[in-house]
Amino acid sequence: MAFDGIFTRSMIIELREKILNGRIVKISQPYPNEVILTIRANRQNYPLLLSANPQYARFQITKIPFTNPKVPTNFTMMLRKHLENAKLIEINQLDNDRVVYFKFSGRNEIGDQVNLVLTVEIMGRYSNVILYNQETKRIIDTIKHVGMDQNRYRTLLPGATYRQPPTQNKVNPFEDDKKMYVSLVKEFPNREILAKELLKYYQGLSKLTSLILADYLHQPKKIEDNFQEFLATTALPHPTKIVGKSKNDFSIFSSNEENMESYDDLSTLLDDFYQEQATADRVRQQGSQIIHVVKTNLNKNIKKLKKLSVELKNTQRADDYRIKGELLTTYLYQVSRGEKKVVLPNYYDNENLLEIDLKPQLSPSKNAQRYFKLYQKMKNAVQHISEQIAATKNEINYLENVQTQLELATPADLPDIQYELIKGGYIEVNVKKQSKKYKSTSSPQEFESTDGTRILVGKNNIQNEKLSLHSAKKNYIWLHAKNIPGSHVIIENDNPSEETIYEAAILAAYFSKFRDSAHVPVDYIQVKKLRKPNGSKPGFVVYEGQKTISVTPSIEDIQKLRK
Structure with a gap:
């Protein structure tokens, strides 16, 4: 149903029960378009996420860990100045729209009580988080500044007057005194057509919600009762994720279908719905330089490999x-100078005639020597080019491995990769900065097999090397996708069950380049049989005597194994 007006209403009801009358104890902005207010209420700390992300705009309590930037943003400093220790006294919605007002009571610089409003506007790429004074309507700051050149209807800049977003001239379903839905049901008995008409008429409905409302209205009861039952669900929602073939969705309405x-x-x-998508987006934002470096070097080496392959092909003319x-040496007497x-x-070819180009200025014997020199030069080039091709292929494999790690990384993993x-x-980087001793703060991801065995997964090469060559006991079992860039996986058991090996293999396959493929081969072997060649890249190991298992990874299996 996406984050529509109906979902917004239900979320507000949920937040009122948990954080209303709580106080802000911490303010963070871990990502450019997202703010987290830690609110202390009912003897608990609730991290309230306010997101103006163009694709994932929302507000919720989140349990997903985050890392703050070393230097707080100007917007963070402004929020801390005005909202730290402020009390949350109201949470309201603009009609049935995706605009929410968090009203706080606090003190200004001279100690006077002041009411401030932190507004979250969920409007796609126009989404924003805005702090303004309730009495004066003066904007204190916004997470995204919008000037007159960007929006003539409303300026969203510090000092400007806050104006509500423009309305769509639709009816709030919670205030429909005319009961237009009764006429619509009679006029449009078809479910899909009725849903489209409901979407046009009522405010705050997504496509999925309008289809669900159409189903409610077609129930064998009085139409007015069906409509009221639909509205009542917002107060007692049934949080549900809909697992689709192409994409997933979420809803506040329950269902008995298997894909729920x-x-x-x-x-x-x-948290579950957005974790993978939002994490990937945050990594793209924070790791843009790293991603660019890896992509640039990967493309450069791919082009280099093509060029070397052409050169190697040309050396086949050496013979x-x-x-x-x-032939010139043999038939020297038949060749004349000039x-x-x-x-x-x-x-060499059944005495067939062969035409040979000559340098007129050279003697016949010198021409023969010239061809022998060209032959020797190309013969030497074969070895050099072959070595270059091998080195370039290793470089491509390494960069593809880093690229795979970036696709599966969280923001906390980026410092290690950088x-x-x-x-x-x-x-x-600056030589002085580079000389400082680096200490990794991230740890391998922990999973647990069905029988309770602990399984660790390295998320980058630094973790992989530390996990496999330093931390793991020699009799533990090591797994890795066969001949594919991916993570090192350790089963912390010297004699794991077949089920545990299978589940660990699923992890190794999922955290690899071929995680979307079926029948991914995974090698497994004891840690003591791993060896790191001198001068090899971080995380690179060789081994012999491994066993191989084929698995098909899925996100559902991964979720079951998370601790």
């Missing part, structure tokens, strides 16, 4: 030069 997953509350539902040199070409019998690229010379 139920949750205890709306915030937990959103042609040798044959020409030998000739540009000569045709000689080729005893440090690795700095050490490898891919990213240039």
Whole structure:
């Protein structure tokens, strides 16, 4: 149903029960378009996420960990100045729209009580978080500044007057005194057509919600009762994720269908629904430099490999030069100085004639020597080019591995990957900064098999190397997708069950380049049989005597194994 007006209403009801009358104890802005207010209420701390992300705009209580930037943004400092220790006294919605007002009571610089409003406007790429004074309507600051050149209807800048977003001239379903839905049901008995008409008429409905409302109205009861039953669900929602073939969705309405997953509350539902998408988006934002460096170097090496392959193909002419040199030497008496070409019998090809180009300024013997030199030069080039091709392929494999890690990374993993690229010379930094000893703060991801065995998954090369070559006991079991860039996986058991090996293999396959493929081969072997070659890239190991298992990874299996 997406985050529409109906879902907004239910979320407000949920938040009122948990955080209303609580006080702000911490304010963070871990990502450019997202703010987290930690609110102390009912003897608990609730991290309230307010997001103006163009794709994932929302507000909720989140349990997903985050890392704050070293330097707070101007918007963060402004919020801390005005809202720290402020009390949340109201949470209201603009009609049935996706605009929410969090009203706080606090003190200004001179100690006077002041009411401030933090507004979350969920409007796609126009989404915003705005702090303004309730009495004067003066905007204190916004997470996104919008000037007159961007929006003539309303300016969203510090000092400007706050205006509500423009209305769509639709009816609030909670205030429909005319009961237009009765006429619509009679006029449009078809479910899909009725849903489209409801979407046009009522405010705050998504496509999915309008279809659900159409189903309610078609129930064998009085139409007015069906409509009121639909509205009442917003106060007693049934948080549900709808698992689709192409994409997932979420709703506040329950269903008995098999492709539904139920949750205890709306915030937990959103954490699960947005975790993978939002995390990938945050990594793209914070790791843009790293992603660019890896992509640039990968493309450069792919082009280099193509060029080297062409050069290697050209060296296959080396034997042609040798044959020409030998024929000239054999039939030297038939060659005259000053000739540009000569045709000689080729005893390597059933005495067929072979035309040989000559340098007129050179003697016949010198021409023969020239072909022998070209032959030797190309023969030497074969070895050099072959070595270059092998080195370039290793470089491509390494960069593809880093690229895979970035696709599966969280923002907390980025410092490790950045440090690795700095050490490898891919990213240039200040010499003094580089000389400081780096300490990794991230840890391998923990999972638990069905029988309770602990399984660890390295999320980057620094973690992989530390996990496999330093932390894991020698008799533990190590797994990795076969000949594919991916994570190192450790089963913390010297004699795990077949079920545990299978589940660990699913983890190794999922945290690899081929995580969307079926029948991914995964090698497993004891840790003591791993060896790191001298001078190899971080996280690179070799091994012999492994066993291989084929698995098909899925996100559902991964969720079951999370601790």
